[in-house]
Amino acid sequence: MAAACLTLGGCNYGAPYVDSFTEGTPAKADLVGTYVLTDETLIHDHALIDGDPYKRGTVLTAQNGSKAAVHKLILRSDGTFSAVNIPLWTDNQTQVWTIKNFQSGSGQWFVEEGGISFSTPNLKLIPNDNNTTIRLLGQKPPYTILFYYARDPDFDDAMSFEKEN
Numbered sequence: 001m002a003a004a005c006l007t008l009g010g011c012n013y014g015a016p017y018v019d020s021f022t023e024g025t026p027a028k029a030d031l032v033g034t035y036v037l038t039d040e041t042l043i044h045d046h047a048l049i050d051g052d053p054y055k056r057g058t059v060l061t062a063q064n065g066s067k068a069a070v071h072k073l074i075l076r077s078d079g080t081f082s083a084v085n086i087p088l089w090t091d092n093q094t095q096v097w098t099i100k101n102f103q104s105g106s107g108q109w110f111v112e113e114g115g116i117s118f119s120t121p122n123l124k125l126i127p128n129d130n131n132t133t134i135r136l137l138g139q140k141p142p143y144t145i146l147f148y149y150a151r152d153p154d155f156d157d158a159m160s161f162e163k164e165n
Contacts (some may be wrong), residue, residue: 022136025113029079030141035161073161081109086125115137115146
């Protein structure tokens with residue numbers, strides 16, 4: 001097996017969560033609603049806040065000293081959205097991610113094949129100049145919104161939002 005990997009130029013098993021990516025284009029109506037940061041923020045070993053895993057209601061502290069316990073995306077049927085305290089992650093070049101600050105604001109959202117996009121002229125939802133993958137997880141509603149914030153989606157550096165009941 002190792003020889004096969006070397007012959008092919010390395011082993012790449014694909015981005016984490018690839019088996020859960022939404023296939024096709026979901027109906028816009030199926031995405032409308034309020035989404036909250038999941039209990040497991042999908043950053044695995046980096047999801048520790050003062051040594052404890054993230055839990056809903058945990059007050060997160062950003063590098064700039066701001067604090068937030070509520071993190072929401074509100075997708076409206078008219079194609080507008082509001083973001084409340086979305087963590088903006090930063091990497092210290094060693095793949096150790098920390099929260100730089102929290103972003104709140106509004107903009108437009110659009111459904112794409114297998115994903116969703118946001119037009120945010122005055123709001124930065126994700127690092128890397130919004131040049132990061134945003135995917136949907138699940139094959140039927142309710143979908144999960146997954147933000148990869150690393151430049152390479154082969155890493156599992158991401159946060160996810162689930163639809164609030």
